[in-house]
Amino acid sequence: xxxxxxxxxxxxxxxxxxxxxxxxxxxxxxxxxxxxxxxxxxxxxxxxxxxxxxxxxxxxxxxxxxxxxxxxxxxxxxxxxxxxxxxxxxxxxxxxxxxxxxxxxxxxxxxxxxxxxxxxxxxxxxxxxxxxxxxxxxxxxxxxxxxxxxxxxxxxxxxxxxxxxxxxxxxxxxxxxxxxxxxxxxxxxxxxxxxxxxxxxxxxxxxxxxxxxxxxxxxxxxxxxxxxxxxxxxxxxxxxxxxxxxxxxxxxxxxxxxxxxxxxxxxxxxxxxxxxxxxxxxxxxxxxxxxxxxxxxxxxxxxxxxxxxxxxxxxxxxxxxxxxxxxxxxxxxxxxxxxxxxxxxxxxxxxxxxxxxxxxxxxxxxxxxxxxxxxxxxxxxxxxxxxxxxxxxxxxxxxxxxxxxxxxxxxxxxxxx
Amino acid sequence: xxxxxxxxxxxxxxxxxxxxxxxxxxxxxxxxxxxxxxxxxxxxxxxxxxxxxxxxxxxxxxxxxxxxxxxxxxxxxxxxxxxxxxxxxxxxxxxxxxxxxxxxxxxxxxxxxxxxxxxxxxxxxxxxxxxxxxxxxxxxxxxxxxxxxxxxxxxxxxxxxxxxxxxxxxxxxxxxxxxxxxxxxxxxxxxxxxxxxxxxxxxxxxxxxxxxxxxxxxxxxxxxxxxxxxxxxxxxxxxxxxxxxxxxxxxxxxxxxxxxxxxxxxxxxxxx
Ligand SMILES: Cc1ncc(COP(=O)(O)O)c(C=O)c1O
Numbered sequence: 001x002x003x004x005x006x007x008x009x010x011x012x013x014x015x016x017x018x019x020x021x022x023x024x025x026x027x028x029x030x031x032x033x034x035x036x037x038x039x040x041x042x043x044x045x046x047x048x049x050x051x052x053x054x055x056x057x058x059x060x061x062x063x064x065x066x067x068x069x070x071x072x073x074x075x076x077x078x079x080x081x082x083x084x085x086x087x088x089x090x091x092x093x094x095x096x097x098x099x100x101x102x103x104x105x106x107x108x109x110x111x112x113x114x115x116x117x118x119x120x121x122x123x124x125x126x127x128x129x130x131x132x133x134x135x136x137x138x139x140x141x142x143x144x145x146x147x148x149x150x151x152x153x154x155x156x157x158x159x160x161x162x163x164x165x166x167x168x169x170x171x172x173x174x175x176x177x178x179x180x181x182x183x184x185x186x187x188x189x190x191x192x193x194x195x196x197x198x199x200x201x202x203x204x205x206x207x208x209x210x211x212x213x214x215x216x217x218x219x220x221x222x223x224x225x226x227x228x229x230x231x232x233x234x235x236x237x238x239x240x241x242x243x244x245x246x247x248x249x250x251x252x253x254x255x256x257x258x259x260x261x262x263x264x265x266x267x268x269x270x271x272x273x274x275x276x277x278x279x280x281x282x283x284x285x286x287x288x289x290x291x292x293x294x295x296x297x298x299x300x301x302x303x304x305x306x307x308x309x310x311x312x313x314x315x316x317x318x319x320x321x322x323x324x325x326x327x328x329x330x331x332x333x334x335x336x337x338x339x340x341x342x343x344x345x346x347x348x349x350x351x352x353x354x355x356x357x358x359x360x361x362x363x364x365x366x367x368x369x370x371x372x373x374x375x376x377x378x379x380x381x382x383x384x385x386x387x388x389x390x391x392x393x394x395x396x397x398x399x400x401x402x403x404x405x406x407x408x409x410x411x412x413x414x415x416x417x
Numbered sequence: 418x419x420x421x422x423x424x425x426x427x428x429x430x431x432x433x434x435x436x437x438x439x440x441x442x443x444x445x446x447x448x449x450x451x452x453x454x455x456x457x458x459x460x461x462x463x464x465x466x467x468x469x470x471x472x473x474x475x476x477x478x479x480x481x482x483x484x485x486x487x488x489x490x491x492x493x494x495x496x497x498x499x500x501x502x503x504x505x506x507x508x509x510x511x512x513x514x515x516x517x518x519x520x521x522x523x524x525x526x527x528x529x530x531x532x533x534x535x536x537x538x539x540x541x542x543x544x545x546x547x548x549x550x551x552x553x554x555x556x557x558x559x560x561x562x563x564x565x566x567x568x569x570x571x572x573x574x575x576x577x578x579x580x581x582x583x584x585x586x587x588x589x590x591x592x593x594x595x596x597x598x599x600x601x602x603x604x605x606x607x608x609x610x611x612x613x614x615x616x617x618x619x620x621x622x623x624x625x626x627x628x629x630x631x632x633x634x635x636x637x638x639x640x641x642x643x644x645x646x647x648x649x650x651x652x653x654x655x656x657x658x659x660x661x662x663x664x665x666x667x668x669x670x671x672x673x674x675x676x677x678x679x680x681x682x683x684x685x686x687x688x689x
Binding site for chain 2: 025026027028029030031033034035172173178179182185186189190191192193288289290291292294299301302303304305
């Protein structure tokens, strides 16, 4: 039974309090406080309503293609020196884990009687998932996307437009995910009476981090059972990339209380931790308030948010969801970072060894396992790695950034391909 | 003299009382600290007071101002791009002691929180400020800040919105000091025009919970809208329009442009 259907589960506490230890809370303009209270009420009511769980299950299964497989990646494992099991969110409808959250929040939007949704998107995957659900539910949809991300994730812009969404490029600030969130918040403040802000990650003001976590926990509800059935015993580690933290928290959720299973979040190190051009929020950041909650943020002494840098638009964010800050400080989860170069290596190896073109975001998790997995986890350790999305959207960017053409060697060193 | 040595809430109340004694609404003017440059900014603040501003809100820029539209965003960014630190901005504010009206800092929770609420309260009080406005600090999260603000006798002005329930308005009225800030529309600064009936209704609802002055901001931009709001509110707050006057065209002409606009607004609040 998932926490979604079990009202006695511990995360009820988090939903009520709005805090994970010192992190979380709700720092928003007054105009949004009512909408957040309404959302918390709708969510509480939905959790008690068997019909909601049923609708959600049916949509996930028949429309979304769940459960997604857990797949033992043998050739990748051989090269990595650890046994890698991929949780195949890339095979879910729309090509990433993002639909898990979106379908649930779209049902809540309906229950609240709101006719319009807005969303931020970095890689475009959350925007595509939101546009998809908006089409399915007959909702108006506006997606805010940093102008730099519009450029590097063009395929997803076209997909959103085909699905009937309006895509608004955001030119302010760093022109990436952070600024798209600011703009979505401003839209929400202006249209809160008829609009739901369908936040795409386990971040933002309470109750979003709890709602998104519960909706994404389907990943680990499935993977715990699948691993037990297919592999037997417990994995040594569960590994996922961390942008805002939704696929990671969903991948961790059911394992958090399981002793002996390491939880490893992989952030984007861009040009390297300490280079001044990274998105490794937990590795390099400090406690601060951003986008409605207290968490860990890349921020300067003055409280000005620093620009993040990553080859991956979905991880290019100077904040992280509050529960990850809590898990990091409590020591239950460990957060590491993979550079652009390690991610591109993970991207290439996953293509060539497994016939899977991964999104650049989970390519960071693969890249970390290839570079550090054996040393950190031991020879032959068994890991469940969330392949959070597929990489069609990234092929243009990989070509441009890495010069990844048929003559692979040029950009990737000597590689044995 | 309205006494910058008086406790914050008292000084602010006196400014509203003085306006009321003149049978008009108080005029609150927002200007971003050190925008477009330190000397021009100081001259604009002086011009605003000379033209009849009763209270000044000094914006301390933040990189991600969620409640602000393009005009104030750009002013914030301009100051940040110039590399002026929060300490430099507070030093600039401390240098405004000659202005004979109460001044409040307007910034975001992230800025106050990063310095630590205790240090931020000390710095604001030491800079001669009467109060602080943090538009993303809801009443329910305000406890730790309020303790520090009260220790240094700083007022904390909270925002109320037309979609706030009566229960929330009661909570806002309870924690607010100085005045209660009624948002003139659902939205960010400097984009749309005030929603008249909705705002009038909001002001009336706030009054059921407090004797504090109620001032309306967001969406007021000219003499006519200031006059309209002055008919039902104790104060009128104008920001983006003043920033446009300060920032557009040559800095040399900025103080005169601000003076002209604030004179108009002052005529508006007096005719309302
Ligand atoms: C495939 C994929 N994985 C991961 C992420 C990062 O988001 P989160 O950390 O919320 O899972 C994104 C975001 O765009 C994504 O598209």
